[in-house]
Amino acid sequence: MIDLHVHTNCSDGTLTPTELVKRAAVKGVTTLAITDHDTIAGNEEALKEGVRLGVEVIPGVEVSIKIGEVGVHLLGYGLDFTTPRGLAAFNRLAVAREERLVRMVSRLNELGAPITSNEVKQLAGGEVIGRLHIAKVMMRRGFVPNLQSAFTQYLGKRGLAYVDRERLTPIGAIEVIKEMGGVAVMAHPGVLERELGEFPEDVVRELKDMGIGGIEAYYSRHSPEQTEAFSELAAKLGLFTTGGSDFHAPNPDGIELGRGYGDMRVPEECLVELKKAISNTRN
Template sequence: MIDLHTHSVYSDGTNTPAELVSMAAERGLGALALTDHDTVKGIPELLATAEAASVEAVPGIELSAECERGTMHILGYFIDHTCPILLEKIEKIRTGRDIRNVEILKKLNKLGYRLLWEDVERQAGLDVVGRPHIAAALLERGHVKSKKAAFDLLLAKGRPGYVERDRYSAKECIDLIREAGGVSVLAHPATIYLPDEQLRILVGELKEHGLGGIEAHYAEYRPENIRKFTEWAEELELICTGGTDFHGANSPDLKLGTGFGQLRVPDEALDQLKAAVPPTA
């Protein structure tokens, strides 16, 4: 059993990388990928703790890409987390997030939702701060009844507290992951709000640009989603990957490795990702 999509306190998860490794070992996982949003700062801790726990560590990242309808994320696997170009580019992403967070707070306060940066910092982890932490701060302040309500009412795209930020294009994300020696995978493609025919064309275009895989197994997928994306992977000769998108206590019913109970990520996905790693110069 493997899980190729998890988050730690370095982005919007609630567990340290060491805790994720311990949980993976307890649940019998053979491999665990850490794919924090736009940061690699948790990878050294992952690598340092995984070997002793007999869990294979997969250094990864999840990059947000430009997307007009819905959201598009590109996962990177077996990246070199010390790659200077990668570090430079994700630092620019972080700067953009910081600017956006300030603008969101300004909007919320103008709307009558009093919120201070200190409120957000109390909810944040060790590195990346984003909308999930602002949602948690709104909840703590009593402005909303749940973090989901914060997004539905205020923070989701199109809502009054939303602020856009600069993102790299999907092709730029693929290039960056390749530059860092990794394999790129389209995460949870169902969050891209396109008709199937257009989405299938998009996936094909990304494959032509160097996309290595598609996340066909995902905790929130119905069987028909899994079948569809598995078929696309076969047709386009993409690696069929998967993961829980584990965030810890933020989604208490979702379990590492199995999601809501039905998820099974094919073990062969790990070997296929390894085989697809670009050769070093």
């Protein structure tokens, strides 16, 4: 099985890169791409464990961008995570996450929440800090009754303490991915379709003009009709297709590596075309 979209605790997953690759081996996943949000930190560890267990690991990333006011995610595959510009770009995003934490905690303090940035960092325990960690500290301090309340009232996009994340520009993100020897792919277009309320062909065309090479047509939350529609769009625009589960954490009733909700399968042809595109970028 192939899974080209998974997360570790270097972003918002729960498993370490080593644990994730071990789970992939147990579940029969033979090729795995590490695509943590706005960080390349987990790739080296995952590659080492992949060599040990015989699981092919493709170094990657999932980058948040905006096209106008529309939030879009790009997947980068085949990255050389030692390139200076790539390291600089993702180090800057790490600094921005830290600054975002401080600003959100400051807003919460103004609203009466008795929490500190240090508490959030301690709870994260070395993981990349996200809003979930802030929400857990808010619960621990009794400021909110549950995580849903924390996000609905304070940390969600319309929340009182929300601070938007810093993003690379669309062209900047694609250029960084290419400079690292990789290829850029539009992630889960069906998610964008639900948000827009319409088929996102115009966004895909705009991203193609900027330099993406493919679309993630196979995805846990895509219906069979969406998978077919995005595969047809890719063919029409001369893009290849990829696929992945978007696995974050072990959950008996949730998304599983390589299978999504049970019936997702990424065709071997997707991996062949992806490797061809990576090779072309490097040559």
